[in-house]
Amino acid sequence: MPNKITQIFNIKYPIIQAGMVWNSGWRLASAASNSGILGLIGAGSMYPEVLREHIQKCKKATDNPFGVNVPMLYPDIGKIMDIIVEEDVKIVFTSAGNPKTWTSWLKDKGITVVHVVSSVKFALKAKEAGVDAVVAEGFEAGGHNGRDETTTLALIPMVKEQIQIPLIAAGGIATGQAMLAAMVLGADGVQVGSRFVASEESSAHDAFKKVVVNAxxxxxxxxxxxxxxxxxxxxxxxxxxxxxxxxxxxxxxxxxxxxxxxxxxxxxxxxxxxxxxxxxxxAGLIHDIKPVSQIVRDMLREFEEAKSKVSSL
Structure with a gap:
C-alpha cells in the first residue's frame, strides 16, 4: 500500500500507532513497527532516562522504523530532545505547542518531524514551521483535544484544502472502514490511538483496558x-x-x-x-483486547473489504 506516508517513514502500511501517555511504551511501539506500521513511544509520561531506556529496548525489539511523540509542554523537553538525538531516533511527532520551537532544530539533525494539530489554523502554522507532515486530529479523539471541537469528518477535508504536505487523519479511527473514509476525505494515512490501548502490548493497566472494551x-x-x-x-x-x-x-x-x-x-x-x-x-466500537499484529491485520482486511464495497456502488 505504498503512498506518501509509507515513503516518508519507510513503512509498509500508512498507519501510525499514536504515542499516547501511559499506554505507548517500547512493547507497543516495537509490536506496531514489526507489524508494518509506524510505532511511536509516548514520551509525555516518561522521565528523560526512562525514555532512553524505552528507546534502547525498542531498538532491540524491532529492526523497523519507529519514532517518539513529544508533547512540547513537557517541562524537561530539552533533555528529551537531546536523548532523541543521542539515541539516533529518526522520527519525531510533536504536539501541544508551537511547532516552530523545535522543528528546525530537529530537521537540522536529519530527523523527520510531524506535528499534531486540531484546526486548519494550526495546520498552516505547522506547514510554515517546515514540518514534513501533519496529523489532523478531530475532537472524537481520546485525551487532550483542540478547543474548537471540530470533528474528524469536517477537519480532514478542510486541512487538505489548505496544505500540500502529507496529511495524517486522527480521531475516531479504529477500523479499516474508518481508515478508508479518512483517505477518501483527503488523508494520506491514519493515526490510531484508542484501538491500540486495548492491545496486549499496551502499557495500560489491565483494569483500564477492560473498561475500554466495555465502554x-x-x-x-x-x-x-x-x-x-x-x-x-x-x-x-x-x-x-x-x-x-x-x-x-x-x-x-x-x-x-x-x-x-x-x-x-x-x-x-x-x-x-x-x-x-x-x-x-x-471505544464504543472496541470489544476485545488483541495483539497489535492482529489489530493491524483486521484493519487492513476491513480496509480492502470496504474499498471493494464502495467500488461496487
Whole structure:
C-alpha cells in the first residue's frame, strides 16, 4: 500500500500507532513497527532516562522504523530532545505547542518531524514551521483535544484544502472502514490511538483496558476546557468535575481538583474511580483486547473489504 506516508517513514502500511501517555511504551511501539506500521513511544509520561531506556529496548525489539511523540509542554523537553538525538531516533511527532520551537532544530539533525494539530489554523502554522507532515486530529479523539471541537469528518477535508504536505487523519479511527473514509476525505494515512490501548502490548493497566472494551456510546465526554480540553470516560472523578462546575469554579479550583498524576493513576495504575481515564469516542466500537499484529491485520482486511464495497456502488 505504498503512498506518501509509507515513503516518508519507510513503512509498509500508512498507519501510525499514536504515542499516547501511559499506554505507548517500547512493547507497543516495537509490536506496531514489526507489524508494518509506524510505532511511536509516548514520551509525555516518561522521565528523560526512562525514555532512553524505552528507546534502547525498542531498538532491540524491532529492526523497523519507529519514532517518539513529544508533547512540547513537557517541562524537561530539552533533555528529551537531546536523548532523541543521542539515541539516533529518526522520527519525531510533536504536539501541544508551537511547532516552530523545535522543528528546525530537529530537521537540522536529519530527523523527520510531524506535528499534531486540531484546526486548519494550526495546520498552516505547522506547514510554515517546515514540518514534513501533519496529523489532523478531530475532537472524537481520546485525551487532550483542540478547543474548537471540530470533528474528524469536517477537519480532514478542510486541512487538505489548505496544505500540500502529507496529511495524517486522527480521531475516531479504529477500523479499516474508518481508515478508508479518512483517505477518501483527503488523508494520506491514519493515526490510531484508542484501538491500540486495548492491545496486549499496551502499557495500560489491565483494569483500564477492560473498561475500554466495555465502554458504550456516550460513555466519554470532553471536559476541563478551561485548563486543557480532555476526553475521558465518565467515572467518579468525572462526576466530581461536573459537580464542581455547578459552582462556576475558577481555573485554580479546577486545577486543585485535578491535582497531580490523575492520568497515571487511572490508565497506568488502574484506579477506575479517582483516575483520569483518557479514551476516544470510538471505544464504543472496541470489544476485545488483541495483539497489535492482529489489530493491524483486521484493519487492513476491513480496509480492502470496504474499498471493494464502495467500488461496487
Amino acid at each position: 458504550k456510546e456516550g460513555d466519554t465526554q470532553l471536559t476541563l476546557k478551561e485548563l486543557a480540553p480532555v476526553r475521558i470516560i465518565k467515572n467518579k472523578f468525572y462526576n466530581d468535575v461536573q459537580e464542581l462546575y455547578k459552582t462556576s469554579p475558577t481555573p485554580e479550583q479546577l486545577k486543585e481538583l485535578l491535582g497531580r498524576a490523575r492520568a497515571k493513576r487511572g490508565m497506568f495504575e488502574g484506579d477506575l474511580v479517582e483516575g483520569e481515564l483518557e479514551i476516544g469516542q470510538v
